[in-house]
Amino acid sequence: VCPTGALVPRSEMDEVLTALADPTKTVVAQVAPAVRVGLGECFASPAGDPVMGRMAAALKRLGFDAVYDTTFAADLTVIEEGQEFLTRAAAGEKLPQFTSCCPGWVQFAEQSFPELLPNLSSCRSPQQMFGSLVKEMLPEKQGIARKDLIVVSIMPCTAKKFEARRPEFAVDGSPDVDFVLTTQELARMIDGAGLRFNNLEPESLDMPFGFGTGAGVIFGASGGVTEAVLRFAAEKITGKTLASVDFAEVRGESGLREATLEVGGKTLRLAIVHGLANARAVAEQVVAGNSEYDLIEVMACPGGCIGGAGQPVPKDLADRKRRTKDLYQCDKTFPLHKAQDNMFVTECYDKFLGDVGGHKAHSLLHTHYQSRRRVSDETLVLLSGDPAQTK
Ligand code: SF4
Numbered sequence: 001v002c003p004t005g006a007l008v009p010r011s012e013m014d015e016v017l018t019a020l021a022d023p024t025k026t027v028v029a030q031v032a033p034a035v036r037v038g039l040g041e042c043f044a045s046p047a048g049d050p051v052m053g054r055m056a057a058a059l060k061r062l063g064f065d066a067v068y069d070t071t072f073a074a075d076l077t078v079i080e081e082g083q084e085f086l087t088r089a090a091a092g093e094k095l096p097q098f099t100s101c102c103p104g105w106v107q108f109a110e111q112s113f114p115e116l117l118p119n120l121s122s123c124r125s126p127q128q129m130f131g132s133l134v135k136e137m138l139p140e141k142q143g144i145a146r147k148d149l150i151v152v153s154i155m156p157c158t159a160k161k162f163e164a165r166r167p168e169f170a171v172d173g174s175p176d177v178d179f180v181l182t183t184q185e186l187a188r189m190i191d192g193a194g195l196r197f198n199n200l201e202p203e204s205l206d207m208p209f210g211f212g213t214g215a216g217v218i219f220g221a222s223g224g225v226t227e228a229v230l231r232f233a234a235e236k237i238t239g240k241t242l243a244s245v246d247f248a249e250v251r252g253e254s255g256l257r258e259a260t261l262e263v264g265g266k267t268l269r270l271a272i273v274h275g276l277a278n279a280r281a282v283a284e285q286v287v288a289g290n291s292e293y294d295l296i297e298v299m300a301c302p303g304g305c306i307g308g309a310g311q312p313v314p315k316d317l318a319d320r321k322r323r324t325k326d327l328y329q330c331d332k333t334f335p336l337h338k339a340q341d342n343m344f345v346t347e348c349y350d351k352f353l354g355d356v357g358g359h360k361a362h363s364l365l366h367t368h369y370q371s372r373r374r375v376s377d378e379t380l381v382l383l384s385g386d387p388a389q390t391k
Contacts, residue, residue: 010161012179013189019150019178020063026142027150028066029059030130030209033074034156034220034305035183036330037323041312042187043197047319050326053202058190059154060203067205070153071212073130074219074228076348077101078339080365081123081225082232083356085295089266094118096271096286096293099225101125103163104300106369108276113283114371122366126219127153127160128169131176132364134209137352146174153180156220156308159300168367182310208344214245214331215339221324222274222304223250223257226297230261230268231338238264245337251328253303253321256282258293271296274304 019025031052040049056067085097100106100121109116124132131151139146153160157180163169164177181189190197204210215231218224227247234242249259250270255278259270271293273279279298285291301307306323307314314320331337339345353361 011181011185012161013181013185016152016179016181016189019152025148025150026065026138026144027063027152028068028134028138028206029064029152029154030068030070030073030127030134030177031055031059031154032070032127032156032160032220032305033212033217033224033327033330034308034311034323035154035186037220037306037326038156038183038308038311039187041314041319042184043190045198047314047322050330051197053204054197054200055154055186056205057200057203058186058195058197061195061200062189062193064152066210067203068130068134068209069205069212069216070126070130071216071219072209072342072344073126073133074101074216075213075339075342075345076129076133076365077123077126077219078215078225078228078232079345079356080129080361081121082229082236082339084121084123085229086233086236087357089294096291096296097121099295099297100367101219101225102159102299102301102305103157104159104276105279105298107159107162107372108279108300109283110369110372111374112280113287114373115287116283117369117371119286120369122368124169124365124367125160125163126216127155127177127180128163128367129365130209131164131169133348135171135174135176136364137348146171150178151176153177154183154186155180156183156305156311157301158182158309160310183308184310184312187312208347211342211344212334213339213342214334214337216342217330217334218327220305221327222299223252223272223297224304224327225299226250226270226272226295228339229295230263232340233268234263235338235340237266242338255302268295269293273297274299274307275302276300 036052040051059067098120161180169176215228230247255275257272261268303320
């Protein structure tokens with residue numbers, strides 16, 4: 001179930017199959033980092049076994065015109081969110097900065113801690129950055145109408161379905177992300193099409209949006225967003241190339257971890273949280289003025305997206321650990337490990353987005369939040385004086 005407890009996931013498999021069968025539509029997939037270490041378990045592979053190549057082959061056989069990697073957009077998120085953090089830190093404003101890539105956490109903050117919304121990064125999640133960018137760039141590049149480009153997300157997550165339906169992530173009513181499938185739903189589609197997943201020859205992803213760095217891929221594990229942002233911010237602060245990209249201080253399994261780092265003469269106080277009970281505890285600290293953190297990463301699911309509600313249910317805790325370990329192994333095997341080194345992202349800024357945090361980047365890659373604080377039945381009665389309000 002959804003970590004917020006508020007969502008009833010609805011499958012969009014039929015709509016995706018209809019789009020795939022429609023010759024007037026160009027249908028592209030974006031695959032979130034954590035899916036590559038989860039999908040194999042649906043086909044009896046060991047937990048954590050990375051299967052991105054076979055997944056790409058399966059998606060092509062299902063009829064997708066291109067298979068891209070949400071990791072590309074995670075790299076964009078690192079750069080936009082890292083720059084935002086450095087700007088806030090320099091001004092001493094709106095700190096601590098909370099991450100905003102988890103829609104389960106964002107919705108929880110909107111409902112339970114609206115006073116903290118100015119502290120949330122204004123960055124869209126990688127899923128939504130990908131959708132808005134691709135819907136803006138591909139139609140012109142391929143000479144097709146926006147309405148004929150269908151973006152399907154493959155996510156570890158049921159909260160992403162709600163996120164894709166938010167009205168702010170649409171242009172004239174046309175969503176940036178059309179449909180969201182979970183890891184388990186993709187496995188059912190592969191089975192339903194009669195594909196023998198384990199016999200598929202791995203295929204490569206499509207460029208340029210299929211290229212990501214290790215910084216983007218570790219977004220799928222708790223602590224990964226913080227580490228990816230540190231790989232960006234540390235080079236910005238010091239003006240020097242990092243000797244090592246590993247920030248082991250922010251890794252780990254505990255649901256509430258703290259780390260203090262000295263970077264270029266600055267002290268950075270960090271908190272990494274997974275699970276909404278832990279998020280509530282930290283948020284209450286910040287509201288009470290008892291927090292000294294500069295940056296707080298929150299992921300709603302246990303272990304982060306590798307433990308998302310759309311992933312296969314892990315047999316035991318060891319399965320979750322193997323997924324995390326293999327995601328960090330993917331980082332090791334990727335050719336690049338810092339978002340700022342992604343040459344396709346750099347090209348995207350040079351030719352299309354303009355400056356990091358600039359006007360166009362803001363309109364396509366950032367968002368705003370709104371209070372969704374729930375009013376209790378008792379409050380409604382007090383306000384209206386009408387007991388029928390509770391019915
Ligand atoms: Fe979705 Fe990841 Fe957040 Fe879980 S932690 S709700 S899988 S974005």
